[in-house]
Amino acid sequence: MTRALANLVAQNAEQLDTGLRRVPFVGEGTGPGAHARSSTGGVRADAAPRPQAELDALMERLADGDRSVFARVFELLWAPIQRFCLSLLRNEADAADAAQEAMQKIFERAPADYDRKRAAMPWAMAIAGWECRTIARRRFRRREVDDSAAGELPGADAEEALVQSNLTRAAVAALGELSDTDRETLVATFWDEAASASGATLRKRRERALDRLRGAFRRLYGLD
Amino acid sequence: MDSIDRSQSMRRVRIRYELARLRRALLAVAPFVLVVAVALRLTHRPSSTLWFGGLTVAISTAMLWYGRDWQRAVLPGAVAGLFPLALSLFANGVHGCGAGSCSSLCVPACSLGGIVAGVAIAGVANRRRAGVWFWLSASGIALLTGSMGCACIGSTGVVGLAVGFAAGAMPGLVRWAFGRRAT
Structure with missing residues (x-):
């Protein structure tokens, strides 16, 4: 599931980025480099x-x-x-x-x-x-590059597949930083599946999950 | 990368930045070149029109390239200067301006155009709460633009333009000055 979610994150990287920019940054004021496990088991995003x-x-x-x-x-x-x-x-x-x-x-x-x-x-x-x-x-x-890295996504153009595989690898690493709750929330977001919460609670969890995903990308890819 | 690479990189980046600003400035000033061409077509004294037009294009390009208040002043200045330019070219066309023969029409046209230009610049500057550099650069561009037509009868036309501009801008300038003193 994580791999499939990472593929979807990678394919929607541009829209996800736009969405992330719209989300207010949760956890401002906690200080740079500070992150701790929250009560839901997720990783609190950096300020x-x-x-x-x-x-x-x-x-x-x-x-x-x-x-x-x-x-x-x-x-x-x-x-x-x-x-x-x-x-x-x-x-x-x-x-x-x-x-x-x-x-x-x-x-x-x-x-x-x-x-x-x-x-x-x-x-x-x-x-x-x-x-x-x-x-x-x-x-x-x-x-x-090794041609075996190029054909991972069936039916895709080989060059595009290579780029996509790089993005997917990056997405897998970032998703690995999130809690199970955050991953479940992102699955519900991308697949419109039923989640354990709904309405305002789901919206809030989605905002926090996307925010923590953004924070994970930033930490992993040297934006801090 | 080491510090030498970094400084070389910064130098290359700076060059690209400045060239990009210059390209953008040249593109932005291109429509004004058309204005100069039209003025050259209509005027009876092309040498002075070409001189003032060339100067306006060169200075506008430099201001657009430099940026900040100077850049923001170019468009308002050029548009404001079109009033005296249009009126003087009209007077040119009606009267066939030549030395000593059109003080009755060309000078009033330039003065009236100057007043309108001055009021326009003052209005824009006050609305934007612009600084001194905006006033100076917008006024300069407006006067140079208007002079393309007002120079048809020599310095008298340009002086009439300047006097009209000053009269039109003065109330706005006073309001601006008092407003700055209050803050």
């Missing part, structure tokens, strides 16, 4: 780290043309983007290329494409994700 709020404000100023914040924005993005690319591509050289290209595109697009109402880090990570995807496809075309 929104202060660098994120700082990054949002600085990215807005950078998009406006304030060059004095350039170095600080670069510093706030550089390490997380590198870690993120390395975690997706699992190859230092490719991750370095992807991170470099992603940083260039982030700053190139900031004046025109950065939406000031949205958080900067997810926007930047989305660009980095696309660069990783491009490099993964390029790597596949060079036949540098």
Whole structure:
């Protein structure tokens, strides 16, 4: 079930990300790096780290043309983007290329494409994700990967399958961090199946489960 | 990556950022080039129109590239400047402006256009609670845009434009100044 759920999470990664951005961040104020088992057995999500709020404000100023914040924005993005690319591509050289290209595109697009109402880090990570995807496809075309990794999803295009398998692997790892209750809640969310709760309780559990999933991705893929 | 890679990377990123801003500025100023072309077609003194038009395009591009208040001032300034430009070109067309022959029409047209432009800039600046740089840059762009047409009779037209602009902007400027002092 976890594998199937991870496939579904990976296939809906973009929508899930959008959904996650809409969810208010539960557990703010608990301090960076703090997580503890809650009474439901889940892992309480980290508080929104202060660098994120700082990054949002600085990215807005950078998009406006304030060059004095350039170095600080670069510093706030550089390490997380590198870690993120390395975690997706699992190859230092490719991750370095992807991170470099992603940083260039982030700053190139900031004046025109950065939406000031949205958080900067997810926007930047989305660009980095696309660069990783491009490099993964390029790597596949060079036949540098084991073909057995490419055909995991039956009926899918081989390159797309490779990218999807990477996303699925990432989703499995993140889902492994969640409690059984959270996983059950996510199954109910994605499959519209009956859960042990309903109505407002289910909605609340869904928000917390998605929030903890987001927190798990952030911790695993170097966004903290 | 080591610190050398990081600094090289930062340099490359900075270049891409600046080039992206410049591309965006050039794209944004392209419609104004059409305005200059139309003004050149209608004016009886193309050399001064070309001079002021070229200057406006160059300065607008620089302001758009730089960003912040300067960037935000370009569009209001250009639009405000279209009033005196249009009126002076109309006067040009009606009267056939030449040295010494159209003070009765071209100068009033430029002054009236200047007043409208001044009122417009003051209104935008006050609504946005803009800073000094916005006032200066928007006013500059408006005057340069209007001068493309008002220079048809030489400096008299440009002075008439400037005087009209000052008269139109003054009440708004005073309100803005008192508002800043109060806060």
